[in-house]
Amino acid sequence: MMSELINMTWYMCMYSLMAVPLTLSYRTSRVLNFAHGVYITIGAYIPVLISKGLSIKVPIPLALFTSFATGALLAVITHILVFSPLIKRRSAPVTLMIASMGAWIFIKYMFYALLGVLQKMWMTPLFYTSPNIDIPSTITLVGISVDTKFLFALTLTSIVFLLLTLFLTKTKTGMAIRAVADNLELAQISGISRERTLVITWAISGGLAAIGGLIWSLFAYVSPETGDSVILQVFACSVIGGLVNLPLTFVGSIIISSSENILIVFLHNYLGTPLSFRPFISFFVLVMTILVRPPAGAGGGLPYRYFPKFKTLYERALRVKKNNV
Amino acid sequence: MAAQLPRLLAFLVIGLLIGAGATYAYMSSVMSTVHADLNAKIEELNGKISSLQSIINELNRTVEYKIGVTLPLTGELADVGVQWRTVVEMAFEDLNKEMQKYGIKVKFTPVIQDDKALPTEALVVIQTLHQAGIKVIIGPAASSQVKAVKSYADENKILVISPSSTAPTLAIPGDYIYRTVGSDAGQAKALAALIKSQGINKIIIFHRDDEYGVAFEEFLEREFKALGGTAIGMAYATGLPDYASEVAQLSARAKEEKVEGIVMITFDTDGVNILSHAKDDSFLLSLRWFSSEGVHGAWGLLEEDIANFIKATHLLGTRPLFRENPLLHEFVTRYKARTGHDPPVFSANLYDAVMLAGWAIVRAGRYDGEAIRDSLVEVAKKYYGTSGLTMFDDNGDKLFQDYSIWTVKFSEREQKYVYVEVGSYSAGVITLEE
Numbered sequence: 001m002m003s004e005l006i007n008m009t010w011y012m013c014m015y016s017l018m019a020v021p022l023t024l025s026y027r028t029s030r031v032l033n034f035a036h037g038v039y040i041t042i043g044a045y046i047p048v049l050i051s052k053g054l055s056i057k058v059p060i061p062l063a064l065f066t067s068f069a070t071g072a073l074l075a076v077i078t079h080i081l082v083f084s085p086l087i088k089r090r091s092a093p094v095t096l097m098i099a100s101m102g103a104w105i106f107i108k109y110m111f112y113a114l115l116g117v118l119q120k121m122w123m124t125p126l127f128y129t130s131p132n133i134d135i136p137s138t139i140t141l142v143g144i145s146v147d148t149k150f151l152f153a154l155t156l157t158s159i160v161f162l163l164l165t166l167f168l169t170k171t172k173t174g175m176a177i178r179a180v181a182d183n184l185e186l187a188q189i190s191g192i193s194r195e196r197t198l199v200i201t202w203a204i205s206g207g208l209a210a211i212g213g214l215i216w217s218l219f220a221y222v223s224p225e226t227g228d229s230v231i232l233q234v235f236a237c238s239v240i241g242g243l244v245n246l247p248l249t250f251v252g253s254i255i256i257s258s259s260e261n262i263l264i265v266f267l268h269n270y271l272g273t274p275l276s277f278r279p280f281i282s283f284f285v286l287v288m289t290i291l292v293r294p295p296a297g298a299g300g301g302l303p304y305r306y307f308p309k310f311k312t313l314y315e316r317a318l319r320v321k322k323n324n325v
Numbered sequence: 326m327a328a329q330l331p332r333l334l335a336f337l338v339i340g341l342l343i344g345a346g347a348t349y350a351y352m353s354s355v356m357s358t359v360h361a362d363l364n365a366k367i368e369e370l371n372g373k374i375s376s377l378q379s380i381i382n383e384l385n386r387t388v389e390y391k392i393g394v395t396l397p398l399t400g401e402l403a404d405v406g407v408q409w410r411t412v413v414e415m416a417f418e419d420l421n422k423e424m425q426k427y428g429i430k431v432k433f434t435p436v437i438q439d440d441k442a443l444p445t446e447a448l449v450v451i452q453t454l455h456q457a458g459i460k461v462i463i464g465p466a467a468s469s470q471v472k473a474v475k476s477y478a479d480e481n482k483i484l485v486i487s488p489s490s491t492a493p494t495l496a497i498p499g500d501y502i503y504r505t506v507g508s509d510a511g512q513a514k515a516l517a518a519l520i521k522s523q524g525i526n527k528i529i530i531f532h533r534d535d536e537y538g539v540a541f542e543e544f545l546e547r548e549f550k551a552l553g554g555t556a557i558g559m560a561y562a563t564g565l566p567d568y569a570s571e572v573a574q575l576s577a578r579a580k581e582e583k584v585e586g587i588v589m590i591t592f593d594t595d596g597v598n599i600l601s602h603a604k605d606d607s608f609l610l611s612l613r614w615f616s617s618e619g620v621h622g623a624w625g626l627l628e629e630d631i632a633n634f635i636k637a638t639h640l641l642g643t644r645p646l647f648r649e650n651p652l653l654h655e656f657v658t659r660y661k662a663r664t665g666h667d668p669p670v671f672s673a674n675l676y677d678a679v680m681l682a683g684w685a686i687v688r689a690g691r692y693d694g695e696a697i698r699d700s701l702v703e704v705a706k707k708y709y710g711t712s713g714l715t716m717f718d719d720n721g722d723k724l725f726q727d728y729s730i731w732t733v734k735f736s737e738r739e740q741k742y743v744y745v746e747v748g749s750y751s752a753g754v755i756t757l758e759e
Binding site for chain 2: 010112123129147229260264268275279
């Protein structure tokens with residue numbers, strides 16, 4: 001069970017670092033960004049490209065900085081070139097979503113082409129590989145040998161979310177981001193620049209997703225499909241958070257990671273469920289969440305629609321929320 | 326008389342003039358008829374000369390045939406898929422050189438498409454190539470993909486030659502699917518014999534939950550039981566980004582069942598991922614490991630930490646290969662000179678698939694799927710290539726298939742980890758060099 005708990009913690013760190021920025025970008029910009037997966041992939045590959053290209057062991061601070069900066073830059077460029085022009089033309093959300101799909105496909109296959117060229121130039125495999133990061137495999141703490149990468153992932157995740165919380169609650173820019181997310185018109189009347197806020201939000205979103213990719217590269221091999229292969233689980237975490245609630249998105253990452261690593265073990269051991277059902281668990285949780293608690297405040301869920309008592313409770317809760325606002 | 330002379334002369338001149346005019350008119354009509362006849366004859370001759378010229382031009386013209394190639398350039402098999410692309414390029418270059426050498430005015434052009442190692446994408450690629458008029462396709466790589474394209478290929482008479490699909494369930498006679506590699510029914514025998522020869526009696530077969538993995542597990546379990554061993558199958562979902570949870574379960578199950586060995590039936594990327602997690606498990610490190618050909622050629626196995634795991638567990642694998650073939654050695658040398666590393670698994674089979682397709686088209690004399698298929702069978706009977714004898718059995722699979730036993734070792738000469746062949750399986754006999 002210890003190995004399952006360790007795996008669950010790894011996944012929780014990765015999914016939270018990938019899903020929370022997705023929620024942050026959606027609640028601020030109202031763009032359901034399908035290109036989010038490529039930020040994860042790029043973040044995972046930056047230390048690979050540095051270590052293979054320069055034939056060095058990449059120091060952790062350099063890996064962190066370059067991954068964050070590249071993910072942030074890519075997200076900002078995507079916003080400036082794709083989303084911003086469409087937002088200025090008051091495009092419908094579905095148009096923005098489709099545009100994000102176009103950006104996703106474009107960036108992904110440009111990256112494939114780049115890897116193909118670099119692989120030939122450097123004569124080293126790049127399509128399924130791992131970075132050479134300067135980190136010891138184990139360290140001894142109070143007499144116990146601990147996997148350094150695991151400890152680093154856990155510590156980094158904690159620090160990132162602490163800093164994000166402080167940023168969003170204690171800084172002017174963070175509060176401006178929350179204001180734009182909660183009430184755009186009021187924020188603009190208050191003198192908050194929407195465009196500047198969106199650029200900063202996309203930078204944070206892309207950068208954090210890239211950090212999630214970096215953590216992935218410490219855990220498993222990376223490929224150009226890395227981001228795409230986890231994007232549905234990442235969306236599942238965000239949907240549990242209603243696509244707007246950051247703390248609930250973090251809870252979503254705990255739910256999804258534990259269902260993939262702990263729940264499947266119970267199902268396999270006690271009900272004989274094949275291990276190949278693991279992907280099904282995440283999507284079952286996603287579908288149940290959408291039915292019971294639709295994301296982004298889209299009406300009441302199943303219990304509210306079919307059980308009058310729940311409907312009354314829900315309406316009462318809505319009235320209370322309106323009165324508080 | 327003298328007085329009438331001028332009148333007579335006048336009549337003579339007038340008569341001459343009239344006669345000349347009449348004669349001229351007559352001759353003109355006659356000559357125009359002759360001219361018309363001659364022109365008609367000249368035109369007829371010109372027409373014959375043109376058609377002869379066309380025939381001569383046709384005989385001198387180089388006919389270009391396109392052969393479709395569907396490769397996993399992205400997705401699960403991308404690691405070896407991009408290496409296979411180089412094999413395809415080499416094969417087409419050599420095929421066209423042979424055509425020139427024998428004075429055959431034919432040129433073959435590959436049309437390479439990416440099928441992402443997905444069955445749905447393979448079908449899309451086959452349909453796209455068919456719409457472009459292509460009747461011969463090399464690939465796809467995976468058995469699940471071959472299964473997905475089979476009915477479309479059979480209905481539209483598209484010859485599909487897969488160099489790496491090995492599922493015994495696809496050994497079906499009379500269709501348009503041909504495979505330049507022996508089915509896993511043979512490899513299961515080889516792998517079972519290898520495992521037993523190492524003194525292992527109880528194993529877990531950790532396999533992909535797809536056409537390839539399920540069929541291989543079934544045949545391996547049967548063969549291993551026939552040799553007196555016990556085998557337990559454990560399937561895992563394909564296409565996942567990571568298998569840490571599955572490896573943890575494998576370890577738990579292996580402890581519970583007290584197995585002596587693990588057999589992995591994987592592709593390249595999932596195989597590398599599984600080993601990258603297995604190396605951190607002390608119990609799995611204490612067992613013997615075996616593998617099919619699926620993970621052979623993956624770069625990840627040559628990384629130090631995984632290579633050390635392979636050494637610690639004495640991992641041995643089988644793969645379809647005729648080791649003693651001099652043509653194979655020549656191909657490997659050329660491939661290595663071009664890329665700096667050895668070719669991955671199924672490279673020889675892929676190379677021969679291209680050569681066979683080309684010669685089958687030439688022998689058929691026309692670009693028709695049915696004619697080329699019939700011609701392929703005849704060409705294969707007499708062709709000896711990098712993979713050895715290429716003759717097909719009644720199901721369209723390679724009839725004569727030997728297996729090589731491989732592992733990963735550190736090369737002192739190259740100062741890096743490399744794939745090495747350490748034995749072979751032929752005619753029911755295992756020969757190991759270590």
